[in-house]
Amino acid sequence: KNEVEQSPQNLTAQEGEFITINCSYSVGISALHWLQQHPGGGIVSLFMLSSGKKKHGRLIATINIQEKHSSLHITASHPRDSAVYICAVSGYGGSQGNLIFGKGTKLSVKP
Amino acid sequence: EAGVAQSPRYKIIEKRQSVAFWCNPISGHATLYWYQQILGQGPKLLIQFQNNGVVDDSQLPKDRFSAERLKGVDSTLKIQPAKLEDSAVYLCASSPRGALSGNTIYFGEGSWLTVV
Numbered sequence: 001k002n003e004v005e006q007s008p009q010n011l012t013a014q015e016g017e018f019i020t021i022n023c024s025y026s027v028g029i030s031a032l033h034w035l036q037q038h039p040g041g042g043i044v045s046l047f048m049l050s051s052g053k054k055k056h057g058r059l060i061a062t063i064n065i066q067e068k069h070s071s072l073h074i075t076a077s078h079p080r081d082s083a084v085y086i087c088a089v090s091g092y093g094g095s096q097g098n099l100i101f102g103k104g105t106k107l108s109v110k111p
Numbered sequence: 112e113a114g115v116a117q118s119p120r121y122k123i124i125e126k127r128q129s130v131a132f133w134c135n136p137i138s139g140h141a142t143l144y145w146y147q148q149i150l151g152q153g154p155k156l157l158i159q160f161q162n163n164g165v166v167d168d169s170q171l172p173k174d175r176f177s178a179e180r181l182k183g184v185d186s187t188l189k190i191q192p193a194k195l196e197d198s199a200v201y202l203c204a205s206s207p208r209g210a211l212s213g214n215t216i217y218f219g220e221g222s223w224l225t226v227v
Contacts, residue, residue: 043218099216
């Protein structure tokens with residue numbers, strides 16, 4: 001079993017829909033990261049969370065430390081949101097860069 | 112603010128050849144990471160530098176991979192000799208100190224390697 005699990009693996013939505021991507025983890029963490037990767041492009045960091053909720057534009061990220069679960073929400077989705085969304089956690093101990101990555105959720109938003 | 116710069120963006124080589132990738136992190140970032148991302152998988156940390164010292168290289172295949180950050184700024188990742196299974200995107204990232212709370216990691220656009 002992977003230490004970081006994301007669901008769904010693939011998601012197709014119509015423009016304007018509200019989207020939720022889930023991430024569950026099984027290790028103790030110091031922070032959780034939501035990342036966005038476009039085809040052919042590098043990775044962009046969207047959020048880093050250690051508790052609570054963060055909002056940036058149409059993106060909202062929440063984390064529940066007790067339940068070891070985080071969600072990424074996209075409101076009023078748009079085709080330009082189409083990308084792979086990756087959840088990664090930085091655990092306690094070891095190197096700080098040794099992020100444990102989920103396998104990603106491929107989002108496709110249709111016009 | 113300039114982001115993490117990587118070159119080359121794309122490289123195709125034959126197996127057993129060598130290749131080198133270069134990374135220039137964000138100015139002032141002490142921590143630099145190299146990740147390997149195989150198609151369909153999440154990135155895997157190869158090596159982490161703090162300034163010019165190695166913090167973690169436990170997942171670096173040292174028989175063929177090497178990396179250096181001599182002056183604590185830019186870094187080079189080398190593969191020699193390359194194998195087919197090295198085909199991947201090599202991502203460089205940097206952060207002010209480390210991936211702890213309050214230290215976002217910034218990724219470059221990646222160097223795509225195809226070994227044929």
